[in-house]
Amino acid sequence: MATTITMPQLGETVTEGTVAQWLKNVGDSVEKYETFVEVSTDKVSAEVPSPVSGTILEIIAKEGETVPTGAPIAVIQEIGGAEVAAPATHVPAAPTAPARPQADHGARAGSNGASVNAPDVLRRVSPAVRRLAREHRVELAGVRGTGAGGRITANDVIAAAAHGPASGVAAAIVAERPAPLAPASRTRPPTAPVPGELLPLTQARKIIAQRMVESKHTAPHAWTMVEVDVTNLWAWRQREKERFARDRGAPLTLLPFFVRAVVESLHAFPLMNARFTDDGILVHKDVHVGIAVALDSNLMVPVIRDADSLSIAGIALAAARLIERARIGKLSADDLAGGTFTVNNTGANGSVLSAPILNGGQAGIVTMEAVVKRPVVVDGDAIAVRSIMNVCLSLDHRVVDGAVASAFLVDLKKRLQAMGPSGSL
Amino acid sequence: MAVTTSARVMNNVEAVRETLHDALVRDERVLVMGEDVGARGNVFLITKGFLEEFGPSRIIDTPLAEASIVGVAIGMAMEGLRPIAEIQFADFIYPAFNQIVGEAAKTRYRSNGDYTCPLVIRTPYGGGVRGALSHSVSIEALFYHVPGLKILAPSTPADIKGLLNAAIEDPDPVLFLEHKKTYRSVKGDVPDGYYTIPIGAADVKKAGTQLTVVSYGYNAHQALDAANRLDGENLSVEVIDLRSIRPMDRATILESLRKTRKLLIVHEDNKFGGIGAEISAMVVEEAFFDLDAPIRRLCGPDVPAMGYAHALEDEFMISTDRMAQAMRDLIAF
Numbered sequence: 001m002a003t004t005i006t007m008p009q010l011g012e013t014v015t016e017g018t019v020a021q022w023l024k025n026v027g028d029s030v031e032k033y034e035t036f037v038e039v040s041t042d043k044v045s046a047e048v049p050s051p052v053s054g055t056i057l058e059i060i061a062k063e064g065e066t067v068p069t070g071a072p073i074a075v076i077q078e079i080g081g082a083e084v085a086a087p088a089t090h091v092p093a094a095p096t097a098p099a100r101p102q103a104d105h106g107a108r109a110g111s112n113g114a115s116v117n118a119p120d121v122l123r124r125v126s127p128a129v130r131r132l133a134r135e136h137r138v139e140l141a142g143v144r145g146t147g148a149g150g151r152i153t154a155n156d157v158i159a160a161a162a163h164g165p166a167s168g169v170a171a172a173i174v175a176e177r178p179a180p181l182a183p184a185s186r187t188r189p190p191t192a193p194v195p196g197e198l199l200p201l202t203q204a205r206k207i208i209a210q211r212m213v214e215s216k217h218t219a220p221h222a223w224t225m226v227e228v229d230v231t232n233l234w235a236w237r238q239r240e241k242e243r244f245a246r247d248r249g250a251p252l253t254l255l256p257f258f259v260r261a262v263v264e265s266l267h268a269f270p271l272m273n274a275r276f277t278d279d280g281i282l283v284h285k286d287v288h289v290g291i292a293v294a295l296d297s298n299l300m301v302p303v304i305r306d307a308d309s310l311s312i313a314g315i316a317l318a319a320a321r322l323i324e325r326a327r328i329g330k331l332s333a334d335d336l337a338g339g340t341f342t343v344n345n346t347g348a349n350g351s352v353l354s355a356p357i358l359n360g361g362q363a364g365i366v367t368m369e370a371v372v373k374r375p376v377v378v379d380g381d382a383i384a385v386r387s388i389m390n391v392c393l394s395l396d397h398r399v400v401d402g403a404v405a406s407a408f409l410v411d412l413k414k415r416l417q418a419m420g421p422s423g424s425l
Numbered sequence: 426m427a428v429t430t431s432a433r434v435m436n437n438v439e440a441v442r443e444t445l446h447d448a449l450v451r452d453e454r455v456l457v458m459g460e461d462v463g464a465r466g467n468v469f470l471i472t473k474g475f476l477e478e479f480g481p482s483r484i485i486d487t488p489l490a491e492a493s494i495v496g497v498a499i500g501m502a503m504e505g506l507r508p509i510a511e512i513q514f515a516d517f518i519y520p521a522f523n524q525i526v527g528e529a530a531k532t533r534y535r536s537n538g539d540y541t542c543p544l545v546i547r548t549p550y551g552g553g554v555r556g557a558l559s560h561s562v563s564i565e566a567l568f569y570h571v572p573g574l575k576i577l578a579p580s581t582p583a584d585i586k587g588l589l590n591a592a593i594e595d596p597d598p599v600l601f602l603e604h605k606k607t608y609r610s611v612k613g614d615v616p617d618g619y620y621t622i623p624i625g626a627a628d629v630k631k632a633g634t635q636l637t638v639v640s641y642g643y644n645a646h647q648a649l650d651a652a653n654r655l656d657g658e659n660l661s662v663e664v665i666d667l668r669s670i671r672p673m674d675r676a677t678i679l680e681s682l683r684k685t686r687k688l689l690i691v692h693e694d695n696k697f698g699g700i701g702a703e704i705s706a707m708v709v710e711e712a713f714f715d716l717d718a719p720i721r722r723l724c725g726p727d728v729p730a731m732g733y734a735h736a737l738e739d740e741f742m743i744s745t746d747r748m749a750q751a752m753r754d755l756i757a758f
Contacts, residue, residue, distance in 0.1 A: 126686075126716055126717045126718060127713050127714045127715070127716050127717075128686050128714060128715050128716050128717040129717060130714070131714040131715075147757070147758055148754075148757050148758045151758065153717055153758075154686050154717040
């Protein structure tokens with residue numbers, strides 16, 4: 001019997017996945033529960049176990065191909081079932097071509113107009129548009145939508161198809177490119193490639209690039225910073241960290257103290273725990289704090305859910321679990337979803353000042369910069385050596401103005417400065 | 426359909442009246458029974474004078490007992506007569522539900538074809554006439570789930586004549602719905618002479634290219650008005666009058682949809698589980714890859730009844746303005 005293997009659902013919010021690597025080829029045998037393919041989705045990769053024992057009959061989705069959740073990726077001929085269930089000549093019930101999204105090689109409009117449509121609009125493609133685009137071999141990325149909100153309509157596809165391969169869109173873009181100034185004086189034509197090594201984009205790199213561009217282009221970023229005296233907090237943490245590591249099995253870094261102060265400030269300034277939508281500003285009821293985790297070649301932001309319900313110790317344990325899962329590549333898509341605000345521990349890399357990019361449509365992101373000892377003027381105009389940490393905030397200026405953002409940051413500063421050895425974990 | 430050469434203008438009441446009259450003259454098996462159809466001549470005067478002309482054995486005033494009206498008519502139909510039973514208002518049909526659904530619709534199947542039930546049940550339905558809670562209901566969705574039952578809801582005098590004749594001729598039970606609001610407000614040419622219109626055939630009342638609107642009854646007229654209005658805005662809407670709710674003309678709907686790729690369904694009956702739900706499901710099953718927009722339904726609200734207060738009734742009924750706007754929105758999508 002032939003069993004069709006489909007792209008698994010790797011999280012509630014995940015709609016598609018990419019075949020990262022086939023561990024088996026056509027003809028190879030595979031045991032039940034044996035890993036035979038690796039898929040990646042969003043920023044998670046997962047190993048897919050075979051549901052049956054058998055032989056790989058067909059590989060439908062090639063490496064690097066992205067298919068919707070539930071779409072067939074392979075067919076396995078089950079051991080023992082073949083003679084009974086299907087005659088030898090029977091072609092296994094492999095899904096037919098339409099279920100398989102294919103790259104439209106030779107598509108007409110080509111990539112020239114790729115910037116015409118934002119991914120948001122492309123996501124809302126009607127069944128008729130999808131079918132017509134396939135029939136007429138039209139690349140939707142190059143079609144200008146005339147429907148509501150720039151949606152591509154069926155008629156738009158038909159019009160694009162009528163336009164033909166050497167479309168006016170491409171010609172117009174070429175024409176708009178400014179002519180190089182005084183080309184004769186150049187020793188090398190401006191189009192000659194500059195020597196260098198081209199690093200192929202990993203899936204993670206592609207997603208990071210896309211998200212960063214999207215965020216920078218969509219949200220007008222504003223930036224502000226405060227200096228925080230964390231001398232007392234530092235002392236508290238120094239006093240507790242060994243016992244905490246021994247009793248609870250997790251390191252006690254500055255992060256949980258910081259996140260605890262952040263969620264308290266978010267409660268005082270709910271507008272910072274929000275996102276901009278076309279319909280209005282969506283103020284979140286829940287506080288889910290994303291924590292940026294830097295890996296060798298990747299950046300992940302797992303989310304501490306309902307961080308406002310956790311004590312400092314609780315946050316420390318939750319963060320430790322997430323960071324460990326991130327390091328071994330076992331974060332689930334749900335671990336990464338739903339953040340309402342982000343904390344970035346840039347100080348871990350020695351930075352004292354940074355201007356972070358907003359994450360996932362959130363209204364704000366704060367950084368914890370490196371704690372440095374500095375001479376500062378304290379009460380009574382005396383100069384003292386104190387542990388100082390810069391805290392930087394990037395904000396979506398569509399959601400809040402500088403006054404609210406600064407008030408939030410000052411509130412956060414007060415809470416951090418109030419933390420000391422007399423506190424409770 | 427018979428070839429006819431001349432026509433006369435009449436309204437929907439006159440079309441029903443004349444068709445019934447001609448049937449009584451043409452076929453002595455035909456009889457009319459119901460509340461106030463005799464001496465009173467029906468509350469809309471549809472059968473006025475019939476009692477005098479055809480006598481009390483063919484024009485039967487019944488007690489106020491709908492289960493009996495339909496039950497007796499079923500027996501008559503099974504034994505060779507052609508009864509046309511009237512439920513005075515569709516709102517009163519509920520006591521007859523068991524007779525219609527449990528008996529009439531199953532007669533042919535239960536008797537393995539030995540018996541049929543050539544029964545027509547006529548009833549005025551729908552709102553917009555200040556009829557309030559007990560004189561405004563739409564009942565089509567309560568019955569269209571039932572195999573063995575045909576449901577017709579023509580909207581013009583010519584369609585009424587052709588389909589009522591077809592219903593009388595049909596060997597199985599037919600529920601014949603007449604929208605009260607169209608009774609005297611809708612006029613049109615009616616061909617002279619006897620003719621029938623096939624049950625199960627929708628009618629494209631107006632051809633268009635950008636949007637298909639499917640409706641029936643009073644709403645079909647409004648949809649046509651709205652579509653004509655949109656002509657002036659260079660928007661092209663195709664209007665289909667279902668005429669026959671079950672069997673439903675899938676081919677005409679699908680053919681139109683494959684051309685326009687967008688579908689708006691309008692009916693006064695409540696939205697949830699209404700006729701529009703079935704049309705939507707059918708279109709998604711049959712023509713998913715032709716859809717260029719979500720199917721939209723403009724329907725009566727899911728409230729228990731039409732209010733007596735004018736504001737409530739106006740809110741329940743779908744205005745032509747709302748239809749026009751829904752059409753614009755869907756074309757722009």
